[in-house]
Amino acid sequence: MKWEVVIGLEVHTQLTTKSKIFSPASTAFGAAPNTQTAVVDIALPGALPVMNRAAVERAIQFGLAIGANVKRRSVFDRKNYFYPDLPKGYQISQMDLPIVEGGVITIQVGLETRSINLTRAHLEEDAGKSLHEDYQGMTGIDLNRAGTPLLEIVSEPEMRSSAEAVAYAKALYELVTWIGICDGNMSEGSFRVDANVSVRPVGQVELGTRREIKNLNSFKFLQQAIDYEIRWQIETIEDGGRVVQGTVLFDPDKGETRMMRSKEDAHDYRYFPDPDLPPLVISEEWIERVRSELPELPVAMQARFIEQYGISAYDARMLTSSKILAAYFEATVAAGADAKLAANWIMGDISATLNREEKTIADCPISAAALGALIARISDNTINNKTAKDVLKKMWESGATADVIIERDGLKQESDTGAIEAIVDTVLAANPKAIEEYRSGKEKALNALVGQVMKGSGGKANPAMALELLKKKVG
Amino acid sequence: MLTIKQIIDQLASGETTAVALATQYLDRIAAHQHLNAFITVDREKSLAQAAAADAARAAGDTRPLLGVPLAHKDIFCAEGWKTSCGSKMLDNFIAPYSSNVVERCDAAGLVTLGRTNMDEFAMGSSNENSFYGPVKNPWDLTAVPGGSSGGSAAAVAARLVPMATGTDTGGSIRQPAAFCGITGIKPTYGTVSRFGMIAYASSLDQGGAMAQTAEDCAILLNVMAGFDERDSTSLQQASEDYTRDLNQSLAGLKIGLPREYFADGLAGDVRAAIDAAVAEFKKLGASIVDVSLPNTQMAIPAYYVIAPAEASTNLSRFDGVRYGHRASEYSGLNEMYEKTRAEGFGDEVKRRILTGAYVLSHGYYDAYYLQAQKIRRMIANDFQAVFKECDVLFSPVSPSTAWNLGEKTADPVAMYLEDIYTLGVNLAGLPAMSVPVGFGSNGRPVGMQIIGNYAGESRMLGMAHQYQQVTDWHTKAPQL
Known part of the structure; x- marks a missing residue:
């Protein structure tokens, strides 16, 4: 039955x-x-x-x-x-x-x-x-x-x-x-x-x-x-x-x-x-009076987040799972971060690290303003995503700002075409098979090579620029 | 003996002192212990309070009632005093806090001479239900003093105290006042705070004043009454001077005589005394109208459903866990409850708890409790209808004068029926008072009830005062 x-x-x-x-x-x-x-x-x-x-x-x-x-x-x-x-x-x-x-x-x-x-x-x-x-x-x-x-x-x-x-x-x-x-x-x-x-x-x-x-x-x-x-x-x-x-x-x-x-x-x-x-x-x-003093409720806030920040319904729901998390998100954006990146970072690295350390967002050692400044450096191409993860780790441990860490550790990403071009040439020379695949229509073949360019640059190359150069040289 | 008015004047002029007064009354209390009017007397404590009052007066304190003595019904919690409510259950209970009434009396500088005897948890009309034994009526030691405020009434009548506090749930101030030949008033429900007043039936209980004269009742009510945020049923009204109408003329006053209150069952001698009093009021300028309160008879069943219902749960707190009596031998929790409550409560209290639990129980609630509440509304509506035709109602307080000790103890229902004229007032929440108007054929006092509309106390007290200016029933004291 x-x-x-x-x-x-x-x-x-x-x-x-x-x-x-x-x-x-x-x-x-x-x-x-x-x-x-x-x-x-x-x-x-x-x-x-x-x-x-x-x-x-x-x-x-x-x-x-x-x-x-x-x-x-x-x-x-x-x-x-x-x-x-x-x-x-x-x-x-x-x-x-x-x-x-x-x-x-x-x-x-x-x-x-x-x-x-x-x-x-x-x-x-x-x-x-x-x-x-x-x-x-x-x-x-x-x-x-x-x-x-x-x-x-x-x-x-x-x-x-x-x-x-x-x-x-x-x-x-x-x-x-x-x-x-x-x-x-x-x-x-x-x-x-x-x-x-x-x-x-x-x-x-x-x-x-x-x-x-x-x-x-x-x-x-x-x-x-x-x-x-x-x-x-x-x-x-x-x-x-x-x-x-x-x-x-x-x-x-x-x-x-x-x-x-x-x-x-x-x-x-x-x-x-x-x-x-x-x-x-x-x-x-x-x-x-009570009605006028009620805070914005989660459902209304989710709708506003989707509308105002262009984030997904799923992200909006996750970010409004607590009032303090939602406020953290909005403050991160207000500090200059792109909203979608902010949502990804908060629900990704920030949440994961908090969970690992058994902390809640209320005890997060990185303020929304500091996270916003870090994300802004990704958007303006100062650092790439991978470097940003390392910067975040250092921010978490030391409490220093992203800019201080980037400057101190020389993490600014390489956007000088000449310097990257030399690495691209080396990588292409070592991977003729990938070039062949790409030419036969397999677009993704070059993506694997971006990683090698990054490696060659010590992580500092701008990955978008590397891909562009690879395509230009092969195409 | 002195009235409060006279005591105030003597204290103010220095003719007497609080200590002298307290000593004099305490001696009288000690000399009349056979009346059993008091549960607790603490001479040392009372004299200390009196000495403090004298010292304050000497230091320039001008509170008019400073040093005036009174007694409290043993239902009002008073910090440091045993507060037994007439029950074995609370025989060992020293109140750790004071009721609003005691706080107000203390703040006015009144001196507490003791704690008066009462029917256990205010349940009774003869004061025979006290764990401490019955009070004797000072007019006739073989008669009951009435109840439940029998100790207060007897103490005032015997001039053991000039005034006393009381409480009235179904007539517990008015009926003993009538039986003992004194004046007593139960104000509108909500006038006197119930905070710290041990609950019998919360929606009916109301504190009030008992004294020789209407004027003295007004003076005491001025102390007792007033809004208290700790009692959610306390009336939020402007403070009132209950002496304000004492000298107002009665010309044009319309007195209603509810015919159901003068029907079969009213003793001829009581009727005669009331008729004579009514004639006095006519002479004072009042006119009489015949009115009807058709649901009068239903007050008894309605009251004896609602009051026990509330009492049955109000008294649940007496479980032996935190304070009060606890059985000395028991095994397990349920037996602790059973033995504690079986030992701690008297028969009438048990009867009302059982009745109350029954009428509230599943399947009976609609038939009893809800019906009783409907009748209660009908009775209140009846009163509002007659107050369109007259200003106040006059009636007997009780169908007869005080009965003999032991006369009705075997038949609780017969005793309940004696409350016929007083219960409706509590169900409606109205103010009512008892005024001495003569004596019955057996030489026991007769009281007349004055029922007013809500907040009508000042006017009622004024009527009684005017009557007491032209009669001397209130000055009569028993030969002891």
Whole structure:
């Protein structure tokens, strides 16, 4: 039987507010346990939540960025359950009336572009942490994280493979970090993914029974977990078994998913509107102000790059994979570099070297201005491409500018026709066979000889000029 | 005994001092412990606060209420004070922060004489649900003082304190004020900040003032009321002087008598006392109109769905994890929760948590909680309709005078039904007060309820004050 996979994702993004969603305590990561807790976070008797407008503003930014409906009125609900790291005995969330409804994320898998629809995004508070180690059989509770603002972003079940799910998660990640509502620090839990996975025979309309894989905090684990889960579900059904709706955890060491609880054990959360918080009403003015302050979004920027710089769609997409990379590219061009060359260099040597050194573009030792100046020297024929690669390496190591290195090391390319002509003559004399091939119509035969001319010149010959001379002499 | 007005004058003139007053009242509290009006009294702490007030006054501090004593209901967190809310659950809880109400009282220079007894988590109409035992009605030690602010009402009635804070979720200021023959006001929902006031039912809870006279209530409400950004339901309104209308004439005032509040079930002696008070108001220039609040009966079921629903989750934080009672022996997390809450909560609290969890649970929510919210809106609309015909409503506070201790404890529903005249006000968020208007055939006090429209407190207090200028019910004190 042929199987179709159905995946929907719920992503918890931690918002970049300084204080918590309902209390004035700091959200900074890594402080000593229970030091970042106001009366609300410990849920002392009489403590009351107060909405943090900065969290609301980030939700509005997100809604506008994905073309969603930002609700003028949304409601906070209490989700009731007992757990030691949930100090109030309920989580404040949004159930029936979330702040954001709808919206679209565009993903690219291979050559195909797809639009994934979002169901909703809602504001809620994070819980604290239970610490099971180091307490001699007891459990410690750290409430620093309790009350950290989260935007839970829920997609429609429209993804059909782990590759699409990862592409969606990455696109979402790029967007929330691009607009600055999430710091994207996955190892600190700033971006956590739950994947709802089911399978059904191809052609069947009705959805299969889903299982939800909880708390995946890397794209790699997301892919592995979904792939395992798909295999497990298909095998289970094909072996005559039945998928039971429930929640599973992914064990990265074993590469397996494991049942945590079935739907039968699910809580009745007894949702109801939180009487401590009036409905969240957002004015047109507020929405318009946020809209006017939104940065240019990746999709719009890609279109502009293609139009303004004449680069390919692929290059435009790669260069807008992060805001800082896009800014680096534009600054390189502004410093005098040809746009296509700038794109090639940034996605080629610069990216490769950064990857090798496990750095990001933010830590790049070569400034956009310096790279722009280097590329300008290629365009004005001061150096050739190959020399430029060496210059870049030296710039990376020493921090000196391209011009200083070119001058100091005498790397200026040879454009003196007389000097190159002598080398061309030597090379032609040694390669009669290539001349013959060229004359018989094999245009490329001479290209191989350019390399020899370059070698003969110690890399300094202008390759275009060398080719021209070769053709002239042979032709 | 002195009113707040008189105390302010005596302190200003130097006739008395904060320490002398505190000592005098603390002695009286100590002499009347059998009333069980207080959960905590800390003589040393109170006298230190009084001495500080005297020192400030000597140094030129002119805050008018500096050194005036009061008591707080044990529901308002006060830094350094045990704040038990009448529950074993919080018997060991020393509040690490102060509620907005306590902060405001402290900032005004008021001296805290102690923490008054109350029904556990403010759930009750007789003060018999306190972990610390029932409060006795100073007028008759075999009678209940009313609840849940029974300790505050009894303390003021017995002149153990000149005034006290209270809270009112379904009548918890007005009913004990009526049963104990004092004046008490629950302002418009949102007038007094709930920050630091331990929640029973958040959408209904409201702090207020209890004292001998309407004027004293106005003075205390001036201290307690005001916008607080830490309570999202706090009203953003210009600050109000609740004494401003005290001397306003009642000529032309239109008083509505909702006929459903005078129907079967109202005791004859209560009715007679109210009728006499209404006659006094006519003499003061008011006219009477007959009005109808058709959904009055539905207030009881609506209230006993909404309040328990909110309470069931408000009280989830009492889990034994971070503070308060924790069972001493348990195995595993669930047993820790179960035993802690089974031991820490009393019967009425458990009853309301269970009711609340039930009405919010899957499959029942629409039938109970949503229906109750619809009724709530209908009741609020009824009030708005009658306020087109009249300025205020007069009614009894309770169908009868205070009942006997133990009389209704076996039948919770019978006790719920006693709240018929007070619940609608909370559901609508309106201001209402209780004014002493006489005594029943058993010699126990009768209170009359004045219900105003939103933000009508000053006018209501003015009416009560004018009435108290021509009557002396509010000056009567029990023989102890």
